[in-house]
Amino acid sequence: MPATPNLTIGIIGAGRIGGLHAENLTARVRAARVAAVADVDLPTAQRLAARLGIPLATRDHHEVLQDPAVQAVAICSATDTHLRLIEEAVAHGKHIFCEKPLGLEVDGIKAAVGAAERAGVKLQVGFNRRFDPSFARAREIVAAGKVGDVHLVRITSRDPAPPPPEYVRASGGLLLDMAVHDFDMVRFLTGREAEEVYATGRALFDPGIAAAGDVDTCVTTLKLEGGALATIDNSRKAVYGYDQRIEVFGSAGMVAVGNPGADSHVFLDAEGARSAKPLHFFLERYRESYVAEMQAFVDCVLRDEPPPVTGEDGLVSVLLGKAATQSLKEGRPVRVGVG
Amino acid sequence: MPATPNLTIGIIGAGRIGGLHAENLTARVRAARVAAVADVDLPTAQRLAARLGIPLATRDHHEVLQDPAVQAVAICSATDTHLRLIEEAVAHGKHIFCEKPLGLEVDGIKAAVGAAERAGVKLQVGFNRRFDPSFARAREIVAAGKVGDVHLVRITSRDPAPPPPEYVRASGGLLLDMAVHDFDMVRFLTGREAEEVYATGRALFDPGIAAAGDVDTCVTTLKLEGGALATIDNSRKAVYGYDQRIEVFGSAGMVAVGNPGADSHVFLDAEGARSAKPLHFFLERYRESYVAEMQAFVDCVLRDEPPPVTGEDGLVSVLLGKAATQSLKEGRPVRVGVG
Amino acid sequence: MPATPNLTIGIIGAGRIGGLHAENLTARVRAARVAAVADVDLPTAQRLAARLGIPLATRDHHEVLQDPAVQAVAICSATDTHLRLIEEAVAHGKHIFCEKPLGLEVDGIKAAVGAAERAGVKLQVGFNRRFDPSFARAREIVAAGKVGDVHLVRITSRDPAPPPPEYVRASGGLLLDMAVHDFDMVRFLTGREAEEVYATGRALFDPGIAAAGDVDTCVTTLKLEGGALATIDNSRKAVYGYDQRIEVFGSAGMVAVGNPGADSHVFLDAEGARSAKPLHFFLERYRESYVAEMQAFVDCVLRDEPPPVTGEDGLVSVLLGKAATQSLKEGRPVRVGVG
Amino acid sequence: MPATPNLTIGIIGAGRIGGLHAENLTARVRAARVAAVADVDLPTAQRLAARLGIPLATRDHHEVLQDPAVQAVAICSATDTHLRLIEEAVAHGKHIFCEKPLGLEVDGIKAAVGAAERAGVKLQVGFNRRFDPSFARAREIVAAGKVGDVHLVRITSRDPAPPPPEYVRASGGLLLDMAVHDFDMVRFLTGREAEEVYATGRALFDPGIAAAGDVDTCVTTLKLEGGALATIDNSRKAVYGYDQRIEVFGSAGMVAVGNPGADSHVFLDAEGARSAKPLHFFLERYRESYVAEMQAFVDCVLRDEPPPVTGEDGLVSVLLGKAATQSLKEGRPVRVGVG
Helix, strand or coil, rough: CCCCCCEEEEEEECCCCHHHHHHHHHCCCCCEEEEEEEEECCHHHHHHHHHCCCCEEEEHHHHHHHHHCCCCEEEECHHHHHHHHHHHHHHHCCCECCCCCCCCCCHHHHHHHHHHHHHCCEEEEEEHHHHHHHHHHHHHHHHCCCCCEEEEEEEECCCCCCCCCHHHHHHCHHHHHHHHHHHHHHHHHHHHCCEEEEEEEEECCCCCHHCCCCEEEEEEEEEEECCCEEEEEEEECCCCCCEEEEEEEEHHHHHHHEECCCCCEEEEECCCECCECCCCCCCHHCHHHHHHHHHHHHHHHHCCCCCCCCCCHHHHHHHHHHHHHHHHHHHHCCCCCCC | CCCCCEEEEEEEEHHHHHHHHHHHHCCCCCEEEEEEEECCCHHHHHCCCHEEEEECCEEHHHHHHHHCCCCCCCCCCCCCHHHHHHHHHHCCEEEEEECCCCCCCHHHHHHHHHHHHHHHCEEEEECCCHHHHHHHHHHHHHHCCCCCEEEEEEEECCCCCCCCCHHHHHHHHHHHCCHHHHHHHHHHHHHHCCCEEEEEEEECHHHHHHCCCCCCCEEEEEEEECCCCCEEEECCCCCEEEEEEEEEEECCCCEEEEECCCCCEEEEEEEEEECECCCCCCCHHHHHHHHHHHHHHHHHHCCCCCCCCCCCHHHHHHHHHHHHHHHHHHHCECCCCCC | CCCCCCCCEECCCHHHHHHHHHHHHCCCCCCCEEEECCCHHHHHHHHHHHHHHCCEECCCHHHHCCCCCCCCCEEECCCCHHHHHHHHHCCCCEEEECCCCCCCCCCHHHHHHHHHHHCCCCEEEHHHHHHHHHHHHHHHHHHCCCCCCCEEEEEEECCCCCCCCHHHHHCCCHHHHCHHHHHHHHHHHCCCCCCEEEEEECCCCCCHHCCCCCCCCCEEEECCCCEEEEEEEEEEECCCCCCEEEEECCCEEEEEECCECCCCCCCCCCEEEEECCEECHHHCCCCCHHHHHHHHHHHHHHCCCCCCCCCHHHHHHHHHHHHHHHHHCCCCCCCCCCC | CCCCCCCCEEEECCHHHHHHHHHHHHHHHEEEEEEEEEECHHHHHHHHHHCCCCEEEEEEEEHHHHCCCCCCCCCCCCCCHHHHHHHHHHHHEEEEEEECCCCCHHHHHHHHHHHHHHHHHCCEEECHHHHHHHHHHHHHHCCCCEEEEEEEEEEEEEECCCCCHHHHHHHHHHHHHHHHHHHHHHHHHCCCEEEEEEEECCCCCHHHHHHCCCCCEEEEEEECCCCEEEEEECCCCCCCCCEEEEEEEEEEEEECCCCCEECCEEECCCCCCCCCCCCCHHHCCCCCCCCCCCHHHHHHHCCCCCCCCHHHHHHHHHHHHHHHHHHHHCCCCCCCCCC
16 A cells, blocks of 8 residues: 655744644644644744654754755744745745735735745645635535625624734734734635725724724725625624624525534523523634645645635735725725735 | 503504504504594405404595594505695694604604694604514613623615515615614614714616616615714515614623524424525514504503604604715715704 | 405403404404304403404303304313313304313213214314414425434423412313323324323422322323334423424434524623523414414315314324323323224 | 643554544643554554554554553453453553443443452543533533423434444444433433333334344433433434434423534525534534543543543443333333442
């Protein structure tokens, strides 16, 4: 029996999301092995390596990139390192999975995406929500024509608690940090580009966010090519947990995805019915999506197929976030210049 | 035993909605009796009277207004007769329940509402959705402070099928005809007025509506006093039936109301789970709300209390509909001049 | 235009259920009118007549039976009068709708049912749950073969609060009073007769029921002809309200009906999700079923078709209740002697 | 910083369930490492070891038992090897996690359980369903007294497809193979022992099962100490997938757990609503319960606490299965001799 071809992967960044990808690649993703992990905090890398039996742990990501056995890297480090690491990985001929966002500057993103394309290495961006089984099923239903012509898209996307103000300042704000996922989701669900965006928001409850000049509550309306409309509402703080719902409505029907509960019990007494809150946050809600996105990355490299989420997808979501931010500031609809 | 005081009511307009109110007043509303029914088509009035044992059926609504036993009237005739009938009922000192909309012209509405106020007769407007048990429960929860400060309101409101083009033309368009209910719902749920409105829409599927210069699909965003945001999506045609959902999100929680199914069965087989569509249209979905709104009207007259939906409520919803229509035409947010 | 043929009905018994049927016949059932109402308490009959515009109110039900305009009667009086009133109505050639149970004595039921058959008058028994839209839909699905061969039936049937002990004593006990509805439901859903029954129960919480020699909690297992099994659980007291669920499982699938909520709101906060209890009791839960069963009665008379629930159905449910009671007492499975 | 104490575990049996436990112990269970894996099919052990970085793979489980670094074993081999392996592990002083059932012979189970007790090694039995987040939440609610005195327990437990006839023959039949999980669940949910059992079943659709003298469809009723009743329905074949529901009803309320769907989308069109089937089978439905049960095992060893599922629990479930089997054969209720 010939050996199954495995993809050998190095992890750059051993924090929460890097650790999660390492666990999934070790235990649940088929045809993959993790050969090395790098983190600027060496003990963090070492602990992860010890726990999962990863041969190499290092402080210096160049060791990972220079390892000829490593065929691909998963970039899970701080956002402001993404573009530089992509360029370095391209230079070493490694295929790349990169957490989102690629960056906040359009020119830099274009340069990195272009470099990967020219070098012929795969570049997949970590829009993990596309791999959520329910959202993926919704996309299948839309793509199969079962909702007919798309007329309306509704997305609710609310975090359980706001990030610290310093994060908000660095992140580009709610529309580039949170809503960027939702802009990608609109594109994913409909297969359509947005032509115009109108965002209106307020800092209703978080003084730190207000001081940073950002909003904590926002409604965004998109006009899509062909005429469909999308409305997205975002909040930095849903006390009941992570709220992630989508809906696509068209001439032949509607598909909607609600929040899976943290468990499925119902308790009934003289006061009424009680049941569980939604799964608390992204690690719980998107547990399976992280497995599936990494499986898709491994498969696309091994089969030499295009990645299911491209650098272009990463770029467009940032363009939308920037147009929405401009609309928010200027109080008027803004045309989107999709390149 | 003293006789229970009953309110004696005359019905003006014996069509679908007039017949429904007559049935409810006869069989389900406490402390009410129907003494007379008028319709410009006499046989329609007569059939209703015979079926429900109503003593008087007439072609001429003046007979109803001149009957000294009649204490209140329910105006269920064509929209363009509402303002005139209100003025006549006021002149006869009758309390008034009037179907919505009061009219399409702001000045006329103001005049009629003012006349009723000066005469001291009750005037209740037929925003029946406020009496839906689920929406009323949502309002109670918001009013009790359980969602905390309101941050976001979401409303979906879609009809099963578009009306004929001639109706669209006379009705003032989607924003004055359909969305007016939703504007009222935002005010009812939050107890807040809207300060600014942005509407964007398209005629995506109905050429007759397009020819009438109206849209069949629309998203409206409202900024409310105090900062909360509301988003409403409307469609003239949901193939799965009447889609009427609301959601109020705030600092302490969220209350949402979904669509009750036409029945509550679930069928599971190798293909998946199947269940019933939503209740088909307003007569089914709002069956109980029609009973409750008429009970509230009867009670407010007998107890000499203010009506739960006032002429002012009728006026403000029209003002919002007009501002939204202007926004739709001009492609920009429009300030609402309330009051 | 020819007059629509109407069925003229007299109501015997103007209590809660008689009043409900009178309301429905007046306002919601097509092609019916109520001409007379009798109650041993004359003011009760008079109030109902005044409220609904019924021409005749009387203390003496013979007046109703002797009225040549009355074509059918609805027997809504105390259970121990049912069989006598059926015989009298038969003697006057009136069609009969009779509330359940027909009686508690098998011989008496057989005699009354036989008399109606010989006289050619319709006799419909008030198993209203068959007309619940959800249960009726489940029956359609089973009858259409969509669940395949039936293997299992599950029924939960729990009341919100126990009746007074004197009622329990007169009613024949839980299995003849409550479970008789569920035995009928098993027959309705499957179209099958039961061959053997095993009931086990306890008086777990109600000392009055214990003193009356009855149980307040019970599980009954039925073996149906052809091999399917049914399990029914009953309780006299569900603090969360009326609990009425059914499920039919077979070789090709399953259909289930849950409890519709008193309303359809959901409230989410940091503690979890809360929603409404089930509709409180039979008047709320089965509101539509009462309209539909009376419509079916009116239609079967006007069209000269067999009634959808026959005297035989009334008889068999009592036979099952008696066999189950014997099983409960003897602690062993009991064969059912279905005639 | 002191090193976190880890539990070093050997896996005996590298098939589907052994592989699953190995994955979880490697990637998701805290404070555990897998040091060795044995399987009578050496390549199976080797593939698992290579994939997860387990140092030792062997054909001979004695190598695992003799390894002084191994503190505990997870017995995941064929059922008929369980009792022998427990005795060997006890002899080597290893703590034991053993898949269910411990065996089919009461005397052998008692001997093995006794040996572990005398040796002071932990023995946890693999009733993984107790660790399902929803069932565990239901247990918490019952244990906290929120349903009050327990009156009724309902369990539905249906597999997606019947096992091969040879498996049925060796397994002891439906009541010892499938329902044994449900008997354990009744005990877990209520904290009560059963006193009497009545089982009735048929081979309705599987000729191989009929030929083996077993049933494919079964309803079991249990009387619990203190008076509560439990009803369990089992089927070997639910075409819509794995059906695992529980419900505990008492004087103060009810807690119920339904089937989580394979995903959470809903699709609505003119035909109705469609959603996903339940998660297909135990690997999907109980994914999280397997992680939690192994975490509980690791924790109980490291903290020297009693295991949450004991050898006694394994024994009692078999006693119940045997009593139920006798009831099925004899057609009468059977007393359970516990202890």
